Amino acid sequence: xxxxxxxxxxxxxxxxxxxxxxxxxxxxxxxxxxxxxxxxxxxxxxxxxxxxxxxxxxxxxxxxxxxxxxxxxxxxxxxxxxxxxxxxxxxxxxxxxxxxxxxxxxxxxxxxxxxxxxxxxxxxxxxxxxxxxxxxxxxxxxxxxxxxxxxxxxxxxxxxxxxxxxxxxxxxxxxxxxxxxxxxxxxxxxxxxxxxxxxxxxxxxxxxxxxxxxxxxxxxxxxxxx
Ligand code: DC
Numbered sequence: 001x002x003x004x005x006x007x008x009x010x011x012x013x014x015x016x017x018x019x020x021x022x023x024x025x026x027x028x029x030x031x032x033x034x035x036x037x038x039x040x041x042x043x044x045x046x047x048x049x050x051x052x053x054x055x056x057x058x059x060x061x062x063x064x065x066x067x068x069x070x071x072x073x074x075x076x077x078x079x080x081x082x083x084x085x086x087x088x089x090x091x092x093x094x095x096x097x098x099x100x101x102x103x104x105x106x107x108x109x110x111x112x113x114x115x116x117x118x119x120x121x122x123x124x125x126x127x128x129x130x131x132x133x134x135x136x137x138x139x140x141x142x143x144x145x146x147x148x149x150x151x152x153x154x155x156x157x158x159x160x161x162x163x164x165x166x167x168x169x170x171x172x173x174x175x176x177x178x179x180x181x182x183x184x185x186x187x188x189x190x191x192x193x194x195x196x197x198x199x200x201x202x203x204x205x206x207x208x209x210x211x212x213x214x215x216x217x218x219x220x221x222x223x224x225x226x
Pocket of ligand 1: 013035036037039040099100103104128129130131132181185
């Protein structure tokens with residue numbers, strides 16, 4: 001197998017990036033890295049420590065005190081913030097509401113990209129995010145750019161929230177939130193979400209999870225031989 005193969009998956013929010021990334025990692029025995037979880041964990045640290053995002057010195061200093069680590073269990077990605085497991089807490093509203101601002105910060109992005117690149121140096125990984133194929137691993141041999149009909153994405157996300165017992169959010173609110181995040185991700189100054197020229201588009205509006213995996217494996221397999 002080719003050494004240090006990196007598979008980059010980018011795309012809009014709630015497009016099924018992590019589902020595909022986990023399935024691929026499991027099938028290939030690769031490590032799955034959820035780059036969004038890193039921005040979320042930094043956001044949690046900033047919230048807990050009242051870091052003012054508009055103050056570069058504070059941001060820079062805070063980043064020196066943050067150590068992030070991934071632990072993979074059953075191909076589910078678990079992240080620790082200074083040794084504390086925070087995988088659940090980073091999905092809650094306070095973090096979700098602030099992560100766009102934190103992840104748009106130049107100094108934060110610079111540090112996260114550095115750490116992400118380090119992870120891909122010696123291991124076979126599948127990493128998902130917004131700038132993996134453009135900024136983090138511009139030379140990754142296989143890149144996917146995932147998209148789907150916004151209404152379908154909102155319905156999927158709504159069902160997922162419902163299945164987790166969240167009955168307070170309406171489908172319209174989910175749709176609005178996705179539209180807002182798409183806008184923020186694609187228009188920010190630092191590494192906006194954009195398809196890399198050599199990324200394979202995967203529109204999964206009408207595809208099952210199995211079909212997406214088959215599609216992705218078809219494109220990855222040539223890089224697995226030798
Ligand atoms: O994938 P997610 O929704 O958990 O990501 C959380 C936030 O982090 C989201 O606002 C986009 C941002 N993000 C980013 O800017 N760059 C990445 N590589 C991954 C996520």
